[in-house]
Amino acid sequence: MSDFQAWSRETATRVESALAELLPASRIAPSRLHDAMRYSTLGGGKRVRAMLVFGAGTLTQASDDRLKVAAAAVEMIHAYSLIHDDLPCMDDDVLRRGKPTCHVEFDEATALLAGDALQSLAFQLMSEYKLADDAGVQLRMIQLFAAAGGSRGMAGGQAIDLDAVGKAITLPELEYMHILKTGALIRASVLLGAHCGKTLPQSDLDHLDRYAKCVGLAFQVVDDILDEEGDAATLGKTAGKDRANSKPTYTSLMGLAEAKRFARELLADSLEAIAGFGEGATRLREIADFIVHRER
Amino acid sequence: MSDFQAWSRETATRVESALAELLPASRIAPSRLHDAMRYSTLGGGKRVRAMLVFGAGTLTQASDDRLKVAAAAVEMIHAYSLIHDDLPCMDDDVLRRGKPTCHVEFDEATALLAGDALQSLAFQLMSEYKLADDAGVQLRMIQLFAAAGGSRGMAGGQAIDLDAVGKAITLPELEYMHILKTGALIRASVLLGAHCGKTLPQSDLDHLDRYAKCVGLAFQVVDDILDEEGDAATLGKTAGKDRANSKPTYTSLMGLAEAKRFARELLADSLEAIAGFGEGATRLREIADFIVHRER
Numbered sequence: 391m392s393d394f395q396a397w398s399r400e401t402a403t404r405v406e407s408a409l410a411e412l413l414p415a416s417r418i419a420p421s422r423l424h425d426a427m428r429y430s431t432l433g434g435g436k437r438v439r440a441m442l443v444f445g446a447g448t449l450t451q452a453s454d455d456r457l458k459v460a461a462a463a464v465e466m467i468h469a470y471s472l473i474h475d476d477l478p479c480m481d482d483d484v485l486r487r488g489k490p491t492c493h494v495e496f497d498e499a500t501a502l503l504a505g506d507a508l509q510s511l512a513f514q515l516m517s518e519y520k521l522a523d524d525a526g527v528q529l530r531m532i533q534l535f536a537a538a539g540g541s542r543g544m545a546g547g548q549a550i551d552l553d554a555v556g557k558a559i560t561l562p563e564l565e566y567m568h569i570l571k572t573g574a575l576i577r578a579s580v581l582l583g584a585h586c587g588k589t590l591p592q593s594d595l596d597h598l599d600r601y602a603k604c605v606g607l608a609f610q611v612v613d614d615i616l617d618e619e620g621d622a623a624t625l626g627k628t629a630g631k632d633r634a635n636s637k638p639t640y641t642s643l644m645g646l647a648e649a650k651r652f653a654r655e656l657l658a659d660s661l662e663a664i665a666g667f668g669e670g671a672t673r674l675r676e677i678a679d680f681i682v683h684r685e686r
Numbered sequence: 687m688s689d690f691q692a693w694s695r696e697t698a699t700r701v702e703s704a705l706a707e708l709l710p711a712s713r714i715a716p717s718r719l720h721d722a723m724r725y726s727t728l729g730g731g732k733r734v735r736a737m738l739v740f741g742a743g744t745l746t747q748a749s750d751d752r753l754k755v756a757a758a759a760v761e762m763i764h765a766y767s768l769i770h771d772d773l774p775c776m777d778d779d780v781l782r783r784g785k786p787t788c789h790v791e792f793d794e795a796t797a798l799l800a801g802d803a804l805q806s807l808a809f810q811l812m813s814e815y816k817l818a819d820d821a822g823v824q825l826r827m828i829q830l831f832a833a834a835g836g837s838r839g840m841a842g843g844q845a846i847d848l849d850a851v852g853k854a855i856t857l858p859e860l861e862y863m864h865i866l867k868t869g870a871l872i873r874a875s876v877l878l879g880a881h882c883g884k885t886l887p888q889s890d891l892d893h894l895d896r897y898a899k900c901v902g903l904a905f906q907v908v909d910d911i912l913d914e915e916g917d918a919a920t921l922g923k924t925a926g927k928d929r930a931n932s933k934p935t936y937t938s939l940m941g942l943a944e945a946k947r948f949a950r951e952l953l954a955d956s957l958e959a960i961a962g963f964g965e966g967a968t969r970l971r972e973i974a975d976f977i978v979h980r981e982r
Contacts, residue, residue, distance in 0.1 A: 479773075479794035499775045499845075502776065503845050511832070513809045514833050514836060516828075517826070518829045525821035528821070528825060532813035536806050536813060540803045541719050543806070
């Protein structure tokens with residue numbers, strides 16, 4: 391096992407145990423709601439966003455105690471978005487991370503409320519725990535985090551995605567949608583991780599943001615490639631679903647070969663953006679490489 | 687028009703214009719999502735929560751600039767909860783504030799995302815604007831606000847409410863449900879308004895919280911009475927709906943006369959809790975009185 395593999399497993403374990411601790415216990419009322427929140431947040435996923443929080447935190451020598459809270463909050467927002475995205479009125483998906491989706495395992499109303507409560511809990515954690523030396527910095531962290539999830543971030547991207555089903559859209563429109571839908575939270579993950587540690591000059595934050603933007607887009611391009619090539623057993627979700635739903639994807643708009651070339655180009659761009667950071671950014675480089683070369 | 691009527695109209699106007707300004711404009715993409723957010727937040731409602739923010743802020747001499755942001759954030763959380771509550775998988779309601787509900791006017795997916803994005807925006811505002819002299823106090827305000835909306839607050843109360851449909855529940859169970867479902871956000875409204883101004887000693891905050899708890903419960907009891915007695919034209923929503931849905935209510939459990947007596951008792955308790963505050967709490971007294979004696 392490479393050093394990066396060991397680190398990413400350790401990070402995933404750390405986030406998993408932070409989530410297990412920070413999510414309300416199932417025995418606390420309302421139990422069914424807490425069960426659903428735990429069901430959809432624990433025990434699964436690649437934890438890419440958590441890795442980015444920890445990777446950026448390594449650069450600014452942030453403490454693990456802070457990073458695990460920020461990572462848990464980001465993963466809660468991600469989990470809530472998946473629960474709502476899987477609902478019948480949205481993508482109507484029955485399989486997620488190899489398990490029945492939340493509304494299939496529980497019911498639609500519980501899934502809706504579990505998503506809602508996960509969003510609230512993420513903001514509760516971001517304000518309850520000390521994540522920055524300066525409380526003013528922490529308020530700005532919450533602000534960027536909230537903006538990333540909102541109508542001009544993730545939720546807005548989902549709205550554009552829904553509106554695009556069955557329509558002919560252009561590559562710039564597809565890119566705009568993904569920059570919001572998955573890119574915004576990925577960028578927030580990187581910036582939140584960095585803000586947990588030593589203060590960086592604005593130019594460094596700009597480099598980090600450029601890195602995060604490229605990584606976020608690469609993540610989506612690779613997702614489309616895997617959806618086109620993969621099977622349900624490897625992906626843990628319904629494969630070829632996007633094509634079946636006439637959803638525009640990078641592979642449908644660019645073709646498979648060109649999409650792969652584009653992913654490699656984004657990887658190179660992401661690495662270039664943080665080239666000046668030296669040793670401290672090793673994890674961020676490894677994560678970018680992992681995102682582009684992953685097989686699920 | 688009484689002085690209180692003039693004040694409450696002025697407060698409603700102030701919050702309405704703050705919301706109009708703070709919600710993303712419809713022309714900003716994604717337009718349909720922003721339209722839905724504005725549709726469900728603007729131009730309606732009694733603005734009781736906003737009044738409580740301003741009423742408590744009067745006590746601590748908070749500035750209107752702060753109070754209007756906090757009030758807008760609270761009203762956004764309230765609006766999001768109504769949008770989600772009205773969805774087919776929840777209460778399946780078609781009429782709200784005399785207008786078609788969000789998913790009827792738009793579609794289910796847009797309504798779902800509009801609610802999600804309203805929640806994000808509320809936290810964005812609470813972190814973006816200066817609401818307290820001390821940033822640490824503002825972090826605590828966000829924490830209490832997030833907790834009020836979450837699984838041990840509003841969202842949890844909705845889960846318990848759903849679970850109670852068609853079941854025989856006891857009065858204490860009904861009270862517990864309402865303390866979470868509507869009470870938590872009403873209590874948060876009072877505390878947020880107070881925190882926008884001068885620091886109060888903990889004993890005063892405890893009195894305020896006691897006031898808010900009584901007012902929150904009274905609000906729900908009166909809602910049940912109005913639902914039992916009212917008609918759709920006055921209420922702006924489907925009357926008798928709770929009974930038709932076999933939802934447990936104060937009137938069904940206590941009878942109408944006893945529920946009315948209970949509401950008056952809660953009013954007296956709420957006034958007693960803030961009896962020591964003198965002139966500064968006049969608005970809070972008037973709001974409690976308004977909540978119990980309103981006709982819709």
